[in-house]
Amino acid sequence: MIAQSRPSAGPMAGFIPRTIGPWLSEADHVYDAETIFQYIDGAGEVYRSYNMKLLVSRRFHKDGRADIVVDFFDMGSSEDAFGVFSHDLDGDDAKIGQGSNYKAGLLSFWKDRYFGSVYAEEETPETRAAVLDLGKRIAAAIPRNGPAPKLLAFLPPEGLDAGRTSFFHNHSILNYHFFVADGDILLLEQTASAVLASYETAGVKSRLLVVRYPDEAKAVRAYESFSRNYSPEAGRAGLVRTGDRKWTASARAGDIVIVVFNAESEMAAMNRLAAVESLIGEPGPPHT
Amino acid sequence: MSRKMISRRDFLKVASIAPLAGAFVPSLKAVGPAAGEKARVVLVRDANALDASGAPRPEVIQRMLDDAVCALFDTKDPAAAWKSTIRPEDIVGIKTNSWTELPTTSAVEQALKRGVMSAGVPEDKLAIDDRGVLRNPVFKNATALINARPARTHHWAGMGTCIKNYIMFVPAPSDYHADTCADLAKIWSLPHVKGKTRLNVLVVLTPLFHSVGPHGYNKEYTWPYGGLIVSRDPVAADATGLRVLLAKRREHFGQDRPLPMTPHHIFLADTRHHLGASSEDRIELIRLGRQEGSLI
Numbered sequence: 412m413i414a415q416s417r418p419s420a421g422p423m424a425g426f427i428p429r430t431i432g433p434w435l436s437e438a439d440h441v442y443d444a445e446t447i448f449q450y451i452d453g454a455g456e457v458y459r460s461y462n463m464k465l466l467v468s469r470r471f472h473k474d475g476r477a478d479i480v481v482d483f484f485d486m487g488s489s490e491d492a493f494g495v496f497s498h499d500l501d502g503d504d505a506k507i508g509q510g511s512n513y514k515a516g517l518l519s520f521w522k523d524r525y526f527g528s529v530y531a532e533e534e535t536p537e538t539r540a541a542v543l544d545l546g547k548r549i550a551a552a553i554p555r556n557g558p559a560p561k562l563l564a565f566l567p568p569e570g571l572d573a574g575r576t577s578f579f580h581n582h583s584i585l586n587y588h589f590f591v592a593d594g595d596i597l598l599l600e601q602t603a604s605a606v607l608a609s610y611e612t613a614g615v616k617s618r619l620l621v622v623r624y625p626d627e628a629k630a631v632r633a634y635e636s637f638s639r640n641y642s643p644e645a646g647r648a649g650l651v652r653t654g655d656r657k658w659t660a661s662a663r664a665g666d667i668v669i670v671v672f673n674a675e676s677e678m679a680a681m682n683r684l685a686a687v688e689s690l691i692g693e694p695g696p697p698h699t
Numbered sequence: 700m701s702r703k704m705i706s707r708r709d710f711l712k713v714a715s716i717a718p719l720a721g722a723f724v725p726s727l728k729a730v731g732p733a734a735g736e737k738a739r740v741v742l743v744r745d746a747n748a749l750d751a752s753g754a755p756r757p758e759v760i761q762r763m764l765d766d767a768v769c770a771l772f773d774t775k776d777p778a779a780a781w782k783s784t785i786r787p788e789d790i791v792g793i794k795t796n797s798w799t800e801l802p803t804t805s806a807v808e809q810a811l812k813r814g815v816m817s818a819g820v821p822e823d824k825l826a827i828d829d830r831g832v833l834r835n836p837v838f839k840n841a842t843a844l845i846n847a848r849p850a851r852t853h854h855w856a857g858m859g860t861c862i863k864n865y866i867m868f869v870p871a872p873s874d875y876h877a878d879t880c881a882d883l884a885k886i887w888s889l890p891h892v893k894g895k896t897r898l899n900v901l902v903v904l905t906p907l908f909h910s911v912g913p914h915g916y917n918k919e920y921t922w923p924y925g926g927l928i929v930s931r932d933p934v935a936a937d938a939t940g941l942r943v944l945l946a947k948r949r950e951h952f953g954q955d956r957p958l959p960m961t962p963h964h965i966f967l968a969d970t971r972h973h974l975g976a977s978s979e980d981r982i983e984l985i986r987l988g989r990q991e992g993s994l995i
Contacts, residue, residue, distance in 0.1 A: 448873055452798075453866075454854035454915050456876050482913045499911055515919040517912045528913050583855075583879050587959040592706035640704045653708050672707075 418485055423467045426552040427481055431541050434471035434479055442466045460581050461495040462487050477533035479541055484526040489557025494578035496521040505543060508550035518546045523557035562606040565621050567686035575609040589618055596640040598633040615675035622668045634663040660684050664691050737983040738935035738976040741767040744989040748904055748925035755806035755904055764810045767929040770985050778817040784897040785843055787819030792838040796848035796864055797829040800916035803847045807902055811845050832867050847900040850940040851907035854915045856880035857962025860937035861899040868892050879960050884968035901928040901940045908947040934968045934975025935982045946994035
């Protein structure tokens with residue numbers, strides 16, 4: 412499957428070294444959002460959900476050693492590069508690119524509009540060093556950084572587990588991180604952008620979801636849909652106590668919908684909503 | 700949205716959210732086996748199923764499959780078991796799975812082939828294929844199908860299942876990706892598939908219980924379970940395999956850790972598409988061989 416698609420794979424391929432220690436690279440394989448299923452079957456939907464443009468895959472081989480595979484994605488924007496990186500946050504920070512994780516032979520990182528995965532088919536001290544070296548060299552070859560999603564700026568810092576924030580566009584990915592409902596009751600529809608953050612206060616873990624819609628009218632419909640399907644008994648404050656004796660609160664501010672899940676108290680839920688609204692810059696009653 | 704959504708709150712009303720992904724829809728109206736009947740599933744395991752390198756031992760796999768079909772079809776002789784479900788005049792496609800990292804394995808494929816041939820099917824009337832099934836002349840004319848694939852977690856469908864293994868019977872698999880593959884069971888009602896499947900083998904020799912990275916595979920998240928799950932009912936086989944994966948995740952992570960993508964296609968295959976039985980109370984589980992570490 413050699414390149415057949417729109418963005419050129421040439422510049423991307425140029426970021427990946429041809430050799431790493433004793434390993435030599437094989438021919439590149441290039442996939443776009445239509446052909447990615449030929450490479451990673453249905454799991455390609457994850458990358459499509461982040462609007463992937465192109466994938467360059469390069470395998471490194473050395474007889475007697477485990478192969479190392481680089482999968483290097485052009486996600487089209489740095490927000491989506493961050494997003495696909497945030498899909499799987501297990502591992503230790505490898506301090507590569509603008510964010511990275513390493514665990515059990517697998518390195519993931521993002522920088523600018525690119526997401527990289529470097530994987531050793533068997534982890535040994537030698538392959539671990541090679542994987543990390545490859546990642547560093549690829550990241551260093553990418554000439555610039557890119558901005559992280561703007562929505563991150565709306566997350567109140569107090570109690571935030573900053574390394575566990577995910578960014579996405581559809582309800583399947585939301586449910587991957589935190590099940591809300593089996594349908595798209597927030598009307599994300601691949602057109603919204605959302606961040607899901609983890610908080611811990613006094614030993615209680617809660618979640619904060621902030622969704623930005625293409626326009627305010629869509630946010631209004633989404634907020635109505637969420638309220639109707641998830642918290643129909645809530646009053647204007649969008650506040651309900653759920654079956655686990657925790658609190659869910661929601662609000663809309665312009666084109667943004669905010670939901671706090673699993674707050675330990677009514678006050679904690681409302682305070683977090685207010686903190687987000689303050690950061691958005693639209694204080695006051697957001698409800699319509 | 701015309702139907703009632705199932706939300707997080709519905710689960711919080713009744714129980715912990717933890718088993719959510721694994722027990723997603725079975726609370727809905729149950730269908731499948733007739734009242735009073737259960738779908739029989741055989742879980743056969745052997746401590747010697749794998750050699751020191753982790754490769755399956757063909758002679759052990761053959762014995763495990765023989766034992767499983769005897770238990771499944773209530774016979775003492777494997778050939779009699781095969782003859783009870785395959786006719787000599789059948790044209791048989793063995794739908795395998797060739798995923799590089801975790802394939803069905805040749806040992807399982809060849810054991811199935813021998814079983815089919817023991818029913819009197821000549822070798823030129825059977826084929827083993829995965830991605831080429833729509834072009835394979837044997838599969839195009841098949842009167843019977845055998846379905847075999849490994850159990851694994853999957854980044855989009857939640858779990859790679861017997862149900863999902865038939866996605867190669869459609870020209871555009873991505874047409875079935877909506878709602879994280881919710882309606883995969885629809886494939887089983889297509890004319891070239893419907894009613895032809897005689898046996899399902901969910902291979903749990905080295906199952907994958909956690910997916911990471913673009914390919915979803917890391918050897919660290921496999922373990923030598925040394926088993927086969929065999930059933931005529933693909934939904935029951937998959938639901939049983941899912942229990943194994945969830946139990947392993949609980950053991951490995953030290954807490955309930957549902958599959959991130961809900962494998963609801965298993966339960967919807969039951970409740971929406973009536974393909975088989977997904978709930979434990981409608982499955983007759985027969986355990987053969989090694990019991991230690993069975994997890995379920």
